[in-house]
Amino acid sequence: xxxxxxxxxxxxxxxxxxxxxxxxxxxxxxxxxLFIRFNIWKLRSDKFRELIDPISLDFYRDINSISxxxxxxxxxxxxxxxxxxxxxxxxxxxxxxFSVCFFERNSLLPxxxxxxxSFNSVSQAELAAINFAAGWxxxxxxxxxxxxxxxxxxxxxxxxxxxxxxxxxxKDNLYNAKDLVSxxxxxxxxxxxxxxxxxxxxxxxxSCGADMSIPAPYSYVKRVCKDFFMNEWNSYWKNSTTGKRTxxxxxxxxxxxxxxxxxxxxxxTNHGPFPTYLCRFKILNNPDCLCGEHMK
Numbered sequence: 645x646x647x648x649x650x651x652x653x654x655x656x657x658x659x660x661x662x663x664x665x666x667x668x669x670x671x672x673x674x675x676x677x678l679f680i681r682f683n684i685w686k687l688r689s690d691k692f693r694e695l696i697d698p699i700s701l702d703f704y705r706d707i708n709s710i711s712x713x714x715x716x717x718x719x720x721x722x723x724x725x726x727x728x729x730x731x732x733x734x735x736x737x738x739x740x741x742f743s744v745c746f747f748e749r750n751s752l753l754p755x756x757x758x759x760x761x762s763f764n765s766v767s768q769a770e771l772a773a774i775n776f777a778a779g780w781x782x783x784x785x786x787x788x789x790x791x792x793x794x795x796x797x798x799x800x801x802x803x804x805x806x807x808x809x810x811x812x813x814x815k816d817n818l819y820n821a822k823d824l825v826s827x828x829x830x831x832x833x834x835x836x837x838x839x840x841x842x843x844x845x846x847x848x849x850x851s852c853g854a855d856m857s858i859p860a861p862y863s864y865v866k867r868v869c870k871d872f873f874m875n876e877w878n879s880y881w882k883n884s885t886t887g888k889r890t891x892x893x894x895x896x897x898x899x900x901x902x903x904x905x906x907x908x909x910x911x912x913t914n915h916g917p918f919p920t921y922l923c924r925f926k927i928l929n930n931p932d933c934l935c936g937e938h939m940k
Contacts, residue, residue: 670880720826757854
């Protein structure tokens with residue numbers, strides 16, 4: 645009924661067709677997708693291992709017991725430091741990686757390049773690069789100034805609401821290195837040699853870097869479940885016995901599609917003020933057009 649009111653289509657219009665034309669997915673498939681997502685992320689069920697291995701996933705922690713100074717990490721900007729560090733993350737297709745470039749008195753030290761899994765995000769790569777730099781400083785007990793062009797990563801580090809275990813572990817590392825690490829934002833592609841160099845090596849790292857595993861984020865679970873859901877919808881639409889006219893025009897589902905013009909819906913469904921349609925329901929005696937041409 646909701647689809648009919650929204651589209652102003654004829655009551656006999658197949659629901660499957662309206663789902664496709666309005667970009668509104670079938671309720672039973674939405675429910676199934678949410679059920680799978682809940683089982684994978686919340687319950688860590690292995691029933692859907694063919695989609696995602698729950699062991700490889702990040703998880704949310706209870707942050708109520710974490711002190712505020714560990715939740716809100718602000719790395720002070722200081723001018724007295726031993727090393728200047730530039731970090732960057734990159735994704736090229738399914739390849740993700742990050743690089744960390746250390747400078748000592750304007751001399752470049754060996755660059756660290758690491759490759760991540762395809763399910764990792766660029767944001768995770770950026771955070772992993774900052775985390776690596778902080779760990780490097782802690783291990784050597786030296787002061788570093790980290791330049792990152794990822795404003796979102798710096799905001800996440802400063803946010804008190806983040807629950808991701810991976811991000812919280814980065815915060816813990818930065819908290820332990822708070823007297824050794826200064827973290828500042830630098831504008832990307834603005835002519836900073838260190839940043840441009842880190843960007844160059846991050847692209848190389850995405851395909852040729854050393855392997856480093858970090859857990860898959862919640863966004864990956866949502867993406868996989870969405871892909872599964874779209875495949876299910878397309879299969880459901882392909883195998884449906886109704887909406888043949890619509891299927892000829894729109895053979896696959898698209899969530900971005902929204903056809904709200906009722907006359908276009910009439911045309912795409914063949915359920916409208918057409919002689920052939922009206923004749924089927926005994927409203928007209930003749931299925932022919934007014935011009936005399938027979939309508940199929």
